[in-house]
Amino acid sequence: MSTMYEVLPGPEHFLPPAAASMGIRLPDPGQAHIHGKIVNEDEAMEAAARQFLSAKVPTIFPGPLVLWAWNEKAAKKATAIRHLYETIKESVTPSQQAMLIPMPDYRPKYPKINPEIEINPNHPNLTIWHNKIDACMFVGVHCHQANLSLKIIRGGTYCYTIAMCAQAGHEDAMVSFRDATADKIMRLADWVKKLKGSVEPPKD
Amino acid sequence: MSKERIKIAAEMFEIMPSEYQDLVDRATYGKEGRGWKDIGTSKELIEEHSLCAGCPESMAFRYILASLPAPEDTVMVGSTGCTSLVFPHVGVHNIHSLFGNQNAIASGLKRALSVRFPGQVKDVVVLAGDGATVDIGLDMTLQAWFRQEKFTTICFDNELYANTGGQESGLMQKGFVAKMAPVGKTFEKVKLPEIARESGCHYVVNCTVSKPNLVEKVIKNAIHVAREIGPTYLQLYTPCILEIGKNSMEGLQEMRDSEKPTERFAYKEYVSDEAKELLTELAAKEKERKAAAKKQLAEKQLAGKA
Structure with a gap:
C-alpha cells in the first residue's frame, strides 16, 4: 500500500492520527521501518544510532518486561539495554546527556509521577518535557502502552521516537524494529560505537 | 511462592523508583504470619x-x-x-x-x-x-x-x-x-x-x-x-x-x-459448622507455629550468650 504519510517528530497536534490509519504498515521479519517506510534492519540500526549520537538528551525507556527479571531472556535483555546505555554515554560529547529512565508502571500515578526518575504511558510528555528529551527508545513495554505513549509523544513533543519491539513493531514510532532480542540490542550498541565521532553533535 | 518471583533485573535496580525497590526489599510477600x-x-x-x-x-x-x-x-x-x-x-x-x-x-x-x-x-x-x-x-x-x-x-x-x-x-x-x-x-x-x-x-x-x-x-x-x-x-x-x-x-x-x-x-x-472446624484447626496450627518460633528465638538467644 503506498502512502504519503510520514511518521515524523511532532508536535503534530493534540490528537494525532494513528499511523496505521494513515496507511503505515508494520515491517516483516528482518525488516524495520523509518518514518513509516519499510527498510532493511541494518538501515534502521544506522538511523537509530545516528539519532542517539545527534540528540542532546538521548534516552532509553525500559518497560516492565525488561525491568523485572521474569526469566533468563528478560534478564539478558536488561543486560543488553544497560550495555547500550553505557555505549551511548561513552559515545556522546560532554554537552550531551544520555539517560536511562524506567517505565515501571502503566497505572496512572497519583498524586503525580516524578518525571525526573520515571515515565508513565498515560502522560509520557511530562517526562520528556521535564528532561528536554529529544530522542528516545522504548523497549520492554507492552504493545498497547507503547502505542499510547508513542502517539502522545508525537502529538505533544518534538521528541524522536524509536521502538525496539519484541513483537511486530510499532507504526507510531519514527523508527521501529521488530522481534527484539538481547543480540539485536547489542547490535544497535555496536552501531553506536561504530558511528562514534562521525555524527555531528547537536548545536546549542 | 514468595518474593522470589518479584525480582528486579540486576542492571535496572538502581534506576527503579524507590517504592519498587522497597517492595522487593522490605515488603512482606511470602512472610508467614504477616x-x-x-x-x-x-x-x-x-x-x-x-x-x-x-x-x-x-x-x-x-x-x-x-x-x-x-x-x-x-x-x-x-x-x-x-x-x-x-x-x-x-x-x-x-x-x-x-x-x-x-x-x-x-x-x-x-x-x-x-x-x-x-x-x-x-x-x-x-x-x-x-x-x-x-x-x-x-x-x-x-x-x-x-x-x-x-x-x-x-x-x-x-x-x-x-x-x-x-x-x-x-x-x-x-x-x-x-x-x-x-x-x-x-x-x-x-x-x-x-x-x-x-x-x-x-x-x-x-x-x-x-x-x-x-x-x-x-x-x-x-x-x-x-x-x-x-x-x-x-x-x-x-x-x-x-x-x-x-x-x-x-x-x-x-x-x-x-x-x-x-x-x-x-x-x-x-x-458455619464446617468453617468452625476449619478455623479451630488453623488456630491450633498457628499456636504451634508461634510456640516453635518462640522456642527458636530462645535457643538463638541462648546460643548468642554462650
Missing part, C-alpha cells in the same frame, strides 16, 4: 492513596492489605466507588470490574485460576462499596453465594454513594438525610449479613475497622474459609466523614460510636 503489626516496619502494599485525609476507608485498606495471607497469590476485584481510586496504587494484582458485576467477575476468575494453577492456592477477594454490593450488584452478589463460589466478598459500607455526592443506598440507615437524598430514607438498612448467612456464606462478619487486630482476624478467617469451604462475606463500616458532616480526625470515633452493643455495627459473626 499482619497489621507489619505496618510501620515493612513496606506496605499500598502507595500514596488518593482518598480524603482521615478517611476510614484508607485505614481499612491498609489493614486488609497487611492481613492478606498470601498477597503474591491473591487477585482483588474492585468496583466503581472510592475503592477504585486506591487500586491503582496497591502492590497486589487487581481487576476493576463494571459497576456491580464484581462477584460475577470474581466467580469466573476463581474458576479460571483453579484450572490454570491446579493444586496451587490462589485467593480471590472482592472489595466493593455498598452501592456496588447491595444495590447495583445485588444480583451478582447473591448468585455467587448461591453457587457457593469460593471467594471472599468485602463490602466497605459507608451507607451512601459517597464519591458522587451522597445519594441514598440500600445500606443507608432509615431516616438518614444526605446531600442528594433530602427527604430522608424511608425504609430500613438492608440486612445483608443476615441475607449472606441465608444465601450460603460460611463466614459472615459485620463490624467497623476501628480495631486493626480484629480486622486482621476476620480477613484471615474469611479468606481461609473461602479457600477451603465456600463463600464468605465481611461488611465493614468505613464512614464517609465528608458526607456525614464529620472532620478528618473524627472517623475513628464515629466507628467506635457505631460499634457499641446496641448500635448497627455491633460485632456480629456467623460461622
Whole structure:
C-alpha cells in the first residue's frame, strides 16, 4: 500500500492520527521501518544510532518486561539495554546527556509521577518535557502502552521516537524494529560505537 | 511462592523508583504470619492513596492489605466507588470490574485460576462499596453465594454513594438525610449479613475497622474459609466523614460510636459448622507455629550468650 504519510517528530497536534490509519504498515521479519517506510534492519540500526549520537538528551525507556527479571531472556535483555546505555554515554560529547529512565508502571500515578526518575504511558510528555528529551527508545513495554505513549509523544513533543519491539513493531514510532532480542540490542550498541565521532553533535 | 518471583533485573535496580525497590526489599510477600503489626516496619502494599485525609476507608485498606495471607497469590476485584481510586496504587494484582458485576467477575476468575494453577492456592477477594454490593450488584452478589463460589466478598459500607455526592443506598440507615437524598430514607438498612448467612456464606462478619487486630482476624478467617469451604462475606463500616458532616480526625470515633452493643455495627459473626472446624484447626496450627518460633528465638538467644 503506498502512502504519503510520514511518521515524523511532532508536535503534530493534540490528537494525532494513528499511523496505521494513515496507511503505515508494520515491517516483516528482518525488516524495520523509518518514518513509516519499510527498510532493511541494518538501515534502521544506522538511523537509530545516528539519532542517539545527534540528540542532546538521548534516552532509553525500559518497560516492565525488561525491568523485572521474569526469566533468563528478560534478564539478558536488561543486560543488553544497560550495555547500550553505557555505549551511548561513552559515545556522546560532554554537552550531551544520555539517560536511562524506567517505565515501571502503566497505572496512572497519583498524586503525580516524578518525571525526573520515571515515565508513565498515560502522560509520557511530562517526562520528556521535564528532561528536554529529544530522542528516545522504548523497549520492554507492552504493545498497547507503547502505542499510547508513542502517539502522545508525537502529538505533544518534538521528541524522536524509536521502538525496539519484541513483537511486530510499532507504526507510531519514527523508527521501529521488530522481534527484539538481547543480540539485536547489542547490535544497535555496536552501531553506536561504530558511528562514534562521525555524527555531528547537536548545536546549542 | 514468595518474593522470589518479584525480582528486579540486576542492571535496572538502581534506576527503579524507590517504592519498587522497597517492595522487593522490605515488603512482606511470602512472610508467614504477616499482619497489621507489619505496618510501620515493612513496606506496605499500598502507595500514596488518593482518598480524603482521615478517611476510614484508607485505614481499612491498609489493614486488609497487611492481613492478606498470601498477597503474591491473591487477585482483588474492585468496583466503581472510592475503592477504585486506591487500586491503582496497591502492590497486589487487581481487576476493576463494571459497576456491580464484581462477584460475577470474581466467580469466573476463581474458576479460571483453579484450572490454570491446579493444586496451587490462589485467593480471590472482592472489595466493593455498598452501592456496588447491595444495590447495583445485588444480583451478582447473591448468585455467587448461591453457587457457593469460593471467594471472599468485602463490602466497605459507608451507607451512601459517597464519591458522587451522597445519594441514598440500600445500606443507608432509615431516616438518614444526605446531600442528594433530602427527604430522608424511608425504609430500613438492608440486612445483608443476615441475607449472606441465608444465601450460603460460611463466614459472615459485620463490624467497623476501628480495631486493626480484629480486622486482621476476620480477613484471615474469611479468606481461609473461602479457600477451603465456600463463600464468605465481611461488611465493614468505613464512614464517609465528608458526607456525614464529620472532620478528618473524627472517623475513628464515629466507628467506635457505631460499634457499641446496641448500635448497627455491633460485632456480629456467623460461622458455619464446617468453617468452625476449619478455623479451630488453623488456630491450633498457628499456636504451634508461634510456640516453635518462640522456642527458636530462645535457643538463638541462648546460643548468642554462650
